[in-house]
Amino acid sequence: MSTAPASAATWTRRHLLGLEELSAEEITAILDTAESFAEVSDRPRKKVPALQGKVVFNLFFENSTRTRTSFSLAAKRLSADVQDFSASTSSLSKGESFIDTARNIEAMGCDVMIVRHSISGAPHLLAKHVGSSVINAGDGAHEHPTQGLLDLLTIRRKKGRIEGLTVGLVGDIAHSRVARSNIWGLTKLGAKVILCGPPTLVPRSFEQLGCEVAYHLDDVLPRLDVINVLRIQAERQQRGLFPSVSEYFYFYGVTQQRILRSRPDVLLIAPGPINRGVELTPEVADGPHSAILDQVTNGLAVRMAVLYLVSGRASQGDRAD
C-alpha cells in the first residue's frame, strides 16, 4: 500500500476498547484504513513492514480460535512479532491476578495487547494498569469492536454505504457483545437498527439506544437491507430464557422461505461460528445473499487497520510500505 489514507490522521487513540466511545469520523477512519490494507491480502507476498520490531501479545482469557487467528495473521502481515498467551496454560490458574499477568507480559516488552475476556470491562481495567496499547477482542457481553468494524466494512463494501440502511440484528441481543458494538457503529454511521428476538433476549430497554425492538421476525423482514444473525448459546436455553432450540428456530431461524420474503438484494451476515440449523439453514448460509466468508476476509483487513492505528504509526506519519 502507499501511505495511509488522510482520514487516518484523525486517529489519536492508544487503545481500542469499544465503538461506543468512537466518533463517526474515527470509525470511518478505521474503515478507510482497512480498505487500503485489504489490498495487501491480494498480493502474492502478503506482508508490509508497518509494525516491524513491534511485539503484539494475544491475551485470551476466553477461547476463540477464530478471533485469535485473525489477529495473529493481521499482526504478522504487518511484520510484528506475535505471541499467544492463553489463560489455561498460564499462571492465572495458580492464582496470579489478571493485572499481574498483564504486567509480566508487559515486562517482556509488549507494545500491543489484544485482550479477550469473559468479563465486561476487563480490557478497560488493563488499559488503566499497563503502558501498552490495549485492543478489546471481546469483553463479556459488553463490546467486540473489531467484529462490529468488520461487519460495517462488509456492509459498506457490499452496499456501497451505511447511512440510510435498515439493519436487523436477530438473536440474543441482551448477552451479545457483537450486538452492542454493531448498534453503536451502525447508529453512529446513520443506519437504522432493528433488534429482533424474544423479549427474554431482547429487552425493551434497548430502545433507549435508538434502536427499534421487534419480536416478530416475519413482520420486519421486508424492511431489512441487512440481516445480521447472532449466535444463540445453548446455555441460555438451559437457563430457561427460551423454551427450546426448535421453538427458537421456528420463530427466528433464517430459512430460504424467509429469504424469499425479504428484499431481493438483502444481505446476510453472521459472526462465526454459526450454528447451522439453529440461527440459519445451510442453504442460506452458503447462498447468494450470504457474505459470511467476506466477513472473515474483511476481519483481517480491519484488524490490520486497528493494529496499525493504535500502535501510532499513522500519527507518526510513517509510510506503511
Next chain:
Amino acid sequence: MSTIHIKGGRLIDPSQGIDATLDLWLREKQVLAVGRDGPEQVDEVIDATGLIVCPGLIDCHVHLREPGNEEDETIATGADAALAGGVTTVACMPNTIPPLDTPAGVEYIVLQAKRAKKCNVYPVGAVSKGRTGNELAELGRLVEAGAVAFTDDGAPVANPALMKRALQYASMFDKVIMQHCQVMELTEGGVMNGGFQSMRLGIPGMPPEAEDIMVARDIRLAEVTGGRLHIQHISTARAVDCVREGKRRGVRVTAEACPHHFTLTDDRLASFDSHFKMNPPLRTQSDVEAVIEGLTDGTIEILSTDHAPHAPEKKARELNLAPFGIIGLETLVPLTISYLIEPGHLDWSTAIRMLTIAPAQLLGLDHRKGSLRPGFDADVTILDPSARWVVDPSQSRSKSRNTPFGGWEVTGRAHTVIVNGEVRFRAGELTSP
C-alpha cells in the same frame, strides 16, 4: 475524678430537642450536665466555639471482618476508622468466618473490642445457624452473650417461614431482625443495578424488583407477627414507598440508608471500576431522589455506612470477580453534610437524630447511648461543620482503601471524639487512651 468541660459549641441533642449554644460537662464515664452552669473544678476544657457538639455517632451497619478476614479489617482498625469519622459506637455484622452464630463468637467480638479500647463495638448475631437460612441460631443465648440485633446480612433470610419465625422469636427479647432485602433468584450472577446502564454495558444486572419484593414480603411478615423489622441499606424507590406505606399501617418497620445510595448512580459503572460495585447496587437518579425523599419525610430514620472493607488486591480484580462493598466510616459525616444538610434536604437536628438516638433505639441502647442526658454514657462527637477537605483513600484509618469517593471535595469532619469520657480522637489524630 476526671471532669471535661466542652464549652461554647452549638450543642445538638435531638433526644432532648436541644439545638443551642450550650456547654457540656462529662465526669468519668458519664454525662454530668448540659447548660450554662457546671462545676468550677474541671480537668480539661475543650473550646468548641464554631463547632457542633452532639451525642457520639452510632453506625448500626459495619463490617469489621474479624474473625476470618483480618487482611481486610480488624476490630481495632475498623474502630480506628470509626473514631476518625466521628463514630463512637458501631454495630458489627455477623458475616465473619466463622459467622457470629454462637455465644462464643459473639463474646469474642466483645472481648476483642474491649482489648482494642477504641470505640464501642456491639455485635449483631446471625439469624440462622451458619447464615445458611435453614434453622434459627440460638437467638436467646446470643442476646445473653451481647448481641444487640440479628441479621444474616450479606445474604437475605430467603425462606419466608424462617423469617417469620425469626421475627416471632426475637420479639421475646424485643430485638430487631435486620434484613438485607434481595430475592436471590432475581439477582443471580448480578454485578450492578439491572436496568438501562447494565444493558448498555453488558454487565449482569440485579434488578430493583429483587429488593422491592423482599421488602414488601418482610413488612407483611412483621405485620402479622408484630415483630421488629429493620430494612438495611434501602436503595430503591419502590422499597422506600413500601416502608412508608407499612409505617402508615402501623407495622414496626425501620429503615436505614447509606451515603453511597444518596450520592451515586449506576452510570458510574461505565468506568468498570470495582469501587462502584456494592450490594445493593448503585441505582438510578430517581431511586437516589426517592431515598432522599424518604430521609426527608421520615420514612428512613437512620443513616448507616455498610462499611465493607476489602483489601486492595481483592478489589483490583475484574469487575465480576471483585467483591461487593466499600468503606464508609470516614466519609459518613462529610457526605451527610455535603449531600443532605447543605442542599437543604435535612436540617442539622434531623441528621444528628439519624446518627444518634435513632440507631440507639434500633439497637436497644437508648437507655445509655444516643443522648446527652445526665447519667448517659460520656460518648461525644465534636464536628467541624465547615472544614473543607479532599477525601484521600491513602489516609484512611481502615485497613482497606476501597472508597469511590477518593478525590471528592467535601465539607465537615470530626474534630474531637470522646468515648466513655476519654478523648480518643483529636485534631485529625487518634489519641491513645
